């Protein structure tokens with residue numbers, strides 16, 4: 057045995073607040089049917105692949121130079137996509153909305169500060185808070201996974217959080233928040249309020265975006281991503297809309313040249329082809345609604361979903377159900393309150409495989 061064999065993480069002088077923590081860990085297992093990380097199952101068409109290859113080739117000739125540090129052209133394209141009269145100065149982009157959120161916590165959280173979220177919700181929010189040395193306070197959602205505005209305001213008054221996280225539609229429950237709930241929380245919050253709208257494009261028709269609240273609320277931040285509806289999870293591109301002063305704050309903490317030339321070019325090309333990429337959203341929403349009905353038809357409890365996944369239960373031994381599906385080549389996610397499981401919406405063939413496997417397991 058060498059000295060390096062005996063050495064482990066516990067021997068390193070790691071920060072005490074990171075000791076004993078677990079990293080984010082959705083399993084990446086190679087199985088025929090992957091319905092565990094809410095990706096869009098439809099890849100780019102051959103003609104879009106050609107276009108992406110062409111912009112990579114064009115930009116490759118200039119890779120000796122740093123990228124546009126402020127990604128102005130991309131931010132203008134993202135603002136145009138969002139609409140609501142937004143401009144490039146009100147939009148910021150980074151490598152996934154996870155990096156966007158990390159920058160928000162670096163600028164507005166930090167030692168001695170705290171962030172409040174309403175659980176069950178996205179597990180990365182507390183992990184990113186911890187990484188930014190920001191205390192995490194877990195507020196609660198209601199039985200139906202909604203947020204009671206009066207209770208949320210009370211929690212805000214009790215903890216005075218520097219950052220409040222609202223996920224709408226929520227992961228892993230699929231629940232969208234009413235704009236009145238968000239407005240009540242923004243009015244009560246002493247610090248920043250982040251509405252994580254990673255799944256907004258999948259919301260049922262008529263669900264308003266928190267973008268509508270931006271003109272009245274300079275401490276509101278709305279985050280989005282190209283990882284889900286846009287079918288570009290591999291590109292790593294997330295973004296936000298907020299008051300230009302918020303973006304000035306983020307410039308203080310971002311790494312210089314954080315968005316590579318290739319990322320910017322590929323994201324702009326994907327945005328130009330949004331008709332194709334977002335063209336699968338209606339199909340996925342219909343498949344989601346059919347999945348909800350099918351699961352309810354089997355007598356299961358199912359949370360209403362405005363996203364591209366469905367939370368269902370309630371299983372005395374959810375691990376056994378998850379493993380039974382995996383043995384049949386179907387990977388879903390063991391996440392959410394005890395007894396519940398989450399399935400991402402895939403192609404009709406993938407959903408048929410999921411249903412067949414679940415019937416066998418049950």
Ligand SMILES: *Cc1c(COP(=O)(O)O)cnc(C)c1O
Pocket residue numbers: 094151152153154155178223226227252254280281282283284289293294
């Ligand atoms: C998937 C997801 C994201 C996306 O993260 P990226 O870093 O943009 O891939 C953000 N928020 C929530 C709630 C998610 O589920």
